[in-house]
Amino acid sequence: MILQVNGEQFKIASGSTATDLIAKLNYQNQRIALEVNEAIIPKSNHTEFLLNEGDKIEIIKAVGGG
Numbered sequence: 001m002i003l004q005v006n007g008e009q010f011k012i013a014s015g016s017t018a019t020d021l022i023a024k025l026n027y028q029n030q031r032i033a034l035e036v037n038e039a040i041i042p043k044s045n046h047t048e049f050l051l052n053e054g055d056k057i058e059i060i061k062a063v064g065g066g
Contacts (some may be wrong), residue, residue: 012027014053018046021057031062 004009005025012021018034018041034041036057041049051057 001051003051003054004056006058010057012051016051018049018051021051022046022059025059027059027061033060033062034058035060 001012001014001016003012003021005021010021012024016024018036022028022032022034032041034046034049036049036055038056
């Protein structure tokens, strides 16, 4: 299926979860915020949150500094 991730088309297998997407993008073990169709998805829901064709996803990576 085709998703829109950070403004670009991205292909992933049907039935994929948010965790699958995060792994495919190599964001595991990083501090990120995940938004799907303008709704924040808590990290505790990533494993069971199913993605759908055409979802618009924004992934924001936290950067530390001062």
